[in-house]
Amino acid sequence: MEQPKVAGLLYAVEHTHVAILAAMFDLSKRAVVLTGATGNVGPAVLRAYLELGAHVAIPVREEAKGAALRDSLGDLAGTAEDPRILMRASDPGDAAAMEGFVEEVLRTWGRLDVVANLIGGYAASDAATGDLAAYRRYWDQKVATIVTATTGCLRPMRARGYGRVVNVASTAALEGEKGAAGYAMANAALLRWTESLAEEVKREGITANCVLPRIIDTPENRAAMPKADPSRWATAVEIAALVVFLSTDEASGITGTATPIVART
Numbered sequence: 001m002e003q004p005k006v007a008g009l010l011y012a013v014e015h016t017h018v019a020i021l022a023a024m025f026d027l028s029k030r031a032v033v034l035t036g037a038t039g040n041v042g043p044a045v046l047r048a049y050l051e052l053g054a055h056v057a058i059p060v061r062e063e064a065k066g067a068a069l070r071d072s073l074g075d076l077a078g079t080a081e082d083p084r085i086l087m088r089a090s091d092p093g094d095a096a097a098m099e100g101f102v103e104e105v106l107r108t109w110g111r112l113d114v115v116a117n118l119i120g121g122y123a124a125s126d127a128a129t130g131d132l133a134a135y136r137r138y139w140d141q142k143v144a145t146i147v148t149a150t151t152g153c154l155r156p157m158r159a160r161g162y163g164r165v166v167n168v169a170s171t172a173a174l175e176g177e178k179g180a181a182g183y184a185m186a187n188a189a190l191l192r193w194t195e196s197l198a199e200e201v202k203r204e205g206i207t208a209n210c211v212l213p214r215i216i217d218t219p220e221n222r223a224a225m226p227k228a229d230p231s232r233w234a235t236a237v238e239i240a241a242l243v244v245f246l247s248t249d250e251a252s253g254i255t256g257t258a259t260p261i262v263a264r265t
């Protein structure tokens with residue numbers, strides 16, 4: 001079983017939290033597209049969706065990485081008759097590829113109810129140097145890719161009058177950061193786009209929200225900040241809990257929001 005990269009005891013407590021969520025909320029009639037599933041947070045979000053009963057489609061950049069993730073899930077991945085994960089090498093930033101991926105989801109499960117986007121990464125770039133090339137690279141990753149992936153999923157959602165869009169950005173969307181101008185600008189742009197989408201589709205049964213982690217407990221952050229106390233940082237399961245809640249029927253009234261997850265920082 002793939003364990004989130006937190007201490008075993010904390011994992012056990014958090015796993016109980018997911019079990020409690022699973023007892024309260026039911027996603028067994030829902031099909032989810034999850035992008036960025038192969039990162040640090042992705043496996044915890046994928047597992048939480050599956051534990052709430054959802055079927056989850058993951059477009060991945062590297063098939064081997066996607067297969068390893070699927071294989072780590074054991075019985076949660078479903079059976080040959082009822083595969084609960086649809087994994088394909090497909091670029092969510094390519095509109096035609098995304099259209100083909102969405103068609104396959106619809107052929108397989110007959111529906112697409114939720115899209116959750118975890119695509120991202122951190123890249124430093126100064127404001128003072130005006131490094132437009134670096135800003136554009138991060139824009140392409142964080143904004144263009146997620147907008148393309150989401151709009152690919154919106155067509156069937158709008159046709160059926162039901163949908164949940166959850167975009168994971170960063171608290172940098174709310175406030176500029178020294179040495180991270182491109183990162184802050186792109187996250188702010190994704191937040192504004194998500195708010196705009198929420199306004200456009202709010203009477204169509206579709207919600208769109210952002211989740212804004214500050215620092216997540218990841219191997220990269222532990223390596224970059226060896227003197228920091230990682231227990232203060234958000235865990236992958238803490239991010240997953242909000243992402244899946246925003247994906248439920250019960251979250252129908254929540255749209256256009258941006259919720260910081262600062263954990264104990």
Ligand SMILES: NC(=O)c1ccc[n+]([C@@H]2O[C@H](COP(=O)([O-])OP(=O)(O)OC[C@H]3O[C@@H](n4cnc5c(N)ncnc54)[C@H](OP(=O)(O)O)[C@@H]3O)[C@@H](O)[C@H]2O)c1
Nearest residue numbers: 036037038039040041061118119120121170213214215216
């Ligand atoms: N880590 C933090 O402290 C922190 C803080 C605030 C916000 N966040 C945000 O939280 C989310 C999850 O964080 P994380 O640590 O899990 O991120 P991560 O480990 O860097 O994973 C990023 C995921 O996005 C995918 N990806 C990156 N660029 C892509 C592209 N151009 N096209 C398609 N897929 C792409 C990666 O695929 P591959 O596996 O193929 O590389 C991976 O699945 C991200 O959106 C991140 O920006 C993180």
